Amino acid sequence: MARIGIIGSEGRMGHALARAIADAGHDLSGGVDQGGNTANLAEASDVLVDFTAPAALEGNLHAAVGAGIPILIGTTGLEQRHHAALDSAALAIPVLQTGNTSLGVTLLAHLVREAAARLGPDWDIEVLEMHHRMKVDAPSGTALLLGEAAANGRGIDLATNSERGRDGITGRRAEGAIGFASLRGGTVAGEHSVILAGEQERLTLTHVAEDRGIFARGAVAGATWLIGRDAGRYTMPQVLGLD
Numbered sequence: 687m688a689r690i691g692i693i694g695s696e697g698r699m700g701h702a703l704a705r706a707i708a709d710a711g712h713d714l715s716g717g718v719d720q721g722g723n724t725a726n727l728a729e730a731s732d733v734l735v736d737f738t739a740p741a742a743l744e745g746n747l748h749a750a751v752g753a754g755i756p757i758l759i760g761t762t763g764l765e766q767r768h769h770a771a772l773d774s775a776a777l778a779i780p781v782l783q784t785g786n787t788s789l790g791v792t793l794l795a796h797l798v799r800e801a802a803a804r805l806g807p808d809w810d811i812e813v814l815e816m817h818h819r820m821k822v823d824a825p826s827g828t829a830l831l832l833g834e835a836a837a838n839g840r841g842i843d844l845a846t847n848s849e850r851g852r853d854g855i856t857g858r859r860a861e862g863a864i865g866f867a868s869l870r871g872g873t874v875a876g877e878h879s880v881i882l883a884g885e886q887e888r889l890t891l892t893h894v895a896e897d898r899g900i901f902a903r904g905a906v907a908g909a910t911w912l913i914g915r916d917a918g919r920y921t922m923p924q925v926l927g928l929d
């Protein structure tokens with residue numbers, strides 16, 4: 687039985703996580719939100735799980751490193767400097783950061799990489815996502831993760847081959863680009879489609895999250911898997927044995 691501390695405990699994911707921790711028979715060591723004492727929470731926990739906001743990342747990593755315990759980061763909207771902070775923390779503790787902790791999306795990323803590699807550059811790739819009206823970042827972390835998987839399959843760099851936020855006279859589609867489109871509305875937990883559009887045919891790979899419980903269950907599996915590991919960065923495919 688592991689003692690799991692939640693950072694962002696009063697949020698949508700925080701509530702789902704508390705349920706998943708109890709369902710899996712683990713101990714909720716406590717929770718913090720903005721202004722809370724994350725260092726104290728870390729001292730009382732075997733592992734921390736962070737579903738908050740990018741601004742909280744550095745402090746959360748600092749607390750985990752201070753206590754010498756692993757941390758799983760589900761927060762999205764991260765930038766390059768956040769990834770540098772994750773790399774630096776991973777020199778001292780086990781760190782797992784992912785835009786999506788669900789089994790389905792972890793497998794989808796694998797299928798997308800495979801499809802992009804096999805279908806080749808004549809097939810245009812678009813990533814479409816829809817989320818609830820409260821979501822604050824776009825494209826979603828999952829859309830970017832799927833875009834990375836596609837770019838990986840193609841052997842190209844995502845950052846220099848992305849088309850995001852098309853509007854107005856955009857000109858024709860850039861050759862080899864991976865496009866992103868984001869929809870927001872209602873209470874949608876998360877829907878992602880990767881569309882591979884070729885000459886007179888189209889392949890669509892879709893994942894639908896029907897409930898946040900899927901992210902919470904994956905996060906609990908990932909967090910407990912991290913306990914006792916060497917320092918370093920880990921991935922959901924490793925946790926789920928899909929690598």
Ligand SMILES: NC(=O)C1=CN([C@@H]2O[C@H](COP(=O)(O)OP(=O)(O)OC[C@H]3O[C@@H](n4cnc5c(N)ncnc54)[C@H](OP(=O)(O)O)[C@@H]3O)[C@@H](O)[C@H]2O)C=CC1
Pocket residue numbers: 693694695696697698699700718719720721722737738739741742759760761762763784785786787788827901
């Ligand atoms: N990787 C994955 O599988 C998933 C990732 N996510 C991501 O998780 C994040 C949270 O999502 P969601 O739960 O819906 O968001 P919510 O807005 O519902 O919850 C965020 C929580 O984080 C807290 N918080 C914000 N800033 C800080 C801080 N500096 N220190 C401590 N706590 C803080 C908020 O507290 P307060 O109200 O006091 O500000 C709030 O309780 C998002 O980035 C989302 O994209 C979501 C689902 C799945």
Ligand SMILES: O=C(O)C1=N[C@H](C(=O)O)C[C@H](O)C1
Pocket residue numbers: 762785786817821822825826827828829875876877
């Ligand atoms: O904010 C959310 O809700 C979600 N965020 C993650 C993302 O940005 O991909 C994962 C999931 O889709 C729900």
